[in-house]
Amino acid sequence: MVLTNKIVVLLQDVLQIKQPLTEDSMLLGGIPEFDSMAVVSILTELEESFGIMVDDDEIDASIFETVGALVNFVEEKI
Amino acid sequence: MAVTFLSGTPFFIEHSSRRLFVLLVDANLDVAFKGAILHLPAFGEEMNKSRAMVVSQARALAHEGYTVLVPDYFGTGDSAGAFSEASWDVWLEDMRYCLSWLQGQAQGAVTLWGLRLGTMMALELASEAATNIFTLVLWNPVLHGEQYMLQFLRFRLVNSMMYGETKEKVVDLKERLKRENTLEVAGYELPSVMFQEVASRKAKTFEPKSVKQVLWMDVAPTIKSLSIPAQSLVDQWLAKGIDVDVAHVTGPQFWATQEISRAEELIEATTHWLKAACSEDVES
Numbered sequence: 001m002v003l004t005n006k007i008v009v010l011l012q013d014v015l016q017i018k019q020p021l022t023e024d025s026m027l028l029g030g031i032p033e034f035d036s037m038a039v040v041s042i043l044t045e046l047e048e049s050f051g052i053m054v055d056d057d058e059i060d061a062s063i064f065e066t067v068g069a070l071v072n073f074v075e076e077k078i
Numbered sequence: 079m080a081v082t083f084l085s086g087t088p089f090f091i092e093h094s095s096r097r098l099f100v101l102l103v104d105a106n107l108d109v110a111f112k113g114a115i116l117h118l119p120a121f122g123e124e125m126n127k128s129r130a131m132v133v134s135q136a137r138a139l140a141h142e143g144y145t146v147l148v149p150d151y152f153g154t155g156d157s158a159g160a161f162s163e164a165s166w167d168v169w170l171e172d173m174r175y176c177l178s179w180l181q182g183q184a185q186g187a188v189t190l191w192g193l194r195l196g197t198m199m200a201l202e203l204a205s206e207a208a209t210n211i212f213t214l215v216l217w218n219p220v221l222h223g224e225q226y227m228l229q230f231l232r233f234r235l236v237n238s239m240m241y242g243e244t245k246e247k248v249v250d251l252k253e254r255l256k257r258e259n260t261l262e263v264a265g266y267e268l269p270s271v272m273f274q275e276v277a278s279r280k281a282k283t284f285e286p287k288s289v290k291q292v293l294w295m296d297v298a299p300t301i302k303s304l305s306i307p308a309q310s311l312v313d314q315w316l317a318k319g320i321d322v323d324v325a326h327v328t329g330p331q332f333w334a335t336q337e338i339s340r341a342e343e344l345i346e347a348t349t350h351w352l353k354a355a356c357s358e359d360v361e362s
Contacts, residue, residue: 016336057247
């Protein structure tokens, strides 16, 4: 839960949105602000905040489908 | 704060047959002159997004008695040239020229104020033997040129992931860049030489010898401590006797936000620090 909350805050900050997000919230295709600029910013923020490295091969639309999918992705990396 | 009368004078500086657009925001004549500041802009879209913030900061400093020069790098903004003709070395040479021009105007030491990749430019300028730079202001520094360039290439990769038929790979993009000399990334014709030159830069390799004080400002929506490499760079400078103030303020990361945004706290804290730094100089 702690990780989910952290990622929700990170998403809200980067996307500059205030709407509440849950693990089921759709990202790609669900939030208009979620464009390629946003994806790059989110990846950078995740790397800096959690000290992880995201490989090119791992950058896939599936990890940006929902908040939960992104949380799972980060969870496996830390 | 409405300081509309200090709007600044736009003009061109000609140098090595390159026309550079600059905005000179003159010091408020009602207060004592405090010095001159050269701004080193961010890279690519980060520069465009931050233009309003940079001008606001320049005006706030002008109000306190600083003269601030805000240039557009060659091939960016309103300067002549195309991005595809730009290189780090050309930018460096131009910034050296702006610095000496400003030193001539202000008759004294110039403070360098960099944003993001512009902080790398500030460090490189301050490390050159001929420059007499005592004060650096660094806004959310980029410390690792290669990492930064790879993040820039990601724009293209993510675009291909979202809208393309097949997802591209950074390895292939690097190959293409070498082969074709330029690569279109997020609307920019990135030259291979620029990629190579930026990628070869690391903040920790620069020795800002004459620098006495550094203001390191990190703005983020939620306060975070310095990253490990950032902390080690700060420690490296402290060990050399450089006075480093690290400050965290909350606000949007305006160079990357969707809409143009402002970080008021950053402007206030930076202005406050430079005001105090200048009065210390007078006393000592």
